Amino acid sequence: MKNFIIQQWPTILIIAVFLFWVGYLVVNRKWDQLRSTAYRMILQAEKVVTGTKKGQERFELVFNRVYSLIPPWLRFFILENDLREQLQDWYNDIKDYLDNGKIDNSIEA
Numbered sequence: 753m754k755n756f757i758i759q760q761w762p763t764i765l766i767i768a769v770f771l772f773w774v775g776y777l778v779v780n781r782k783w784d785q786l787r788s789t790a791y792r793m794i795l796q797a798e799k800v801v802t803g804t805k806k807g808q809e810r811f812e813l814v815f816n817r818v819y820s821l822i823p824p825w826l827r828f829f830i831l832e833n834d835l836r837e838q839l840q841d842w843y844n845d846i847k848d849y850l851d852n853g854k855i856d857n858s859i860e861a
Contacts, residue, residue, distance in 0.1 A: 779826065779829060782822075782823070782826055786818060786821065786822065787842060789821060790814060790818050790839055790842055791842065791846065793813075793814045793818060794810075794814055794842070794846060795846075797813050797814050798810065800813075801813060811836075811839065811840075811843075814839060815835065815836060818835065818839065819832065819835060822835075
């Protein structure tokens with residue numbers, strides 16, 4: 753077995769890199785799907801939860817919905833705090849885009 757691994761190490765390395773790349777693409781595609789879903793949910797939450805000082809309530813609603821959509825195997829890689837930070841970044845991007853049609857950091861978060 754040891755001799756086989758030594759003789760085939762380039763092939764084993766190529767296969768390992770390929771599997772890592774496929775895993776990366778799967779996770780990245782899921783992340784893009786989550787982002788588009790989060791955008792829709794953020795806009796929906798803005799319409800449904802009305803009133804002043806309801807931002808945290810809206811945020812928790814969106815967070816809970818988006819987190820429930822993450823497959824269990826992907827939750828191992830995406831921690832709750834990381835998702836919360838990412839949702840806030842996506843919200844800031846939406847606000848920035850809506851002010852002038854560009855994401856150019858022209859508003860303060």
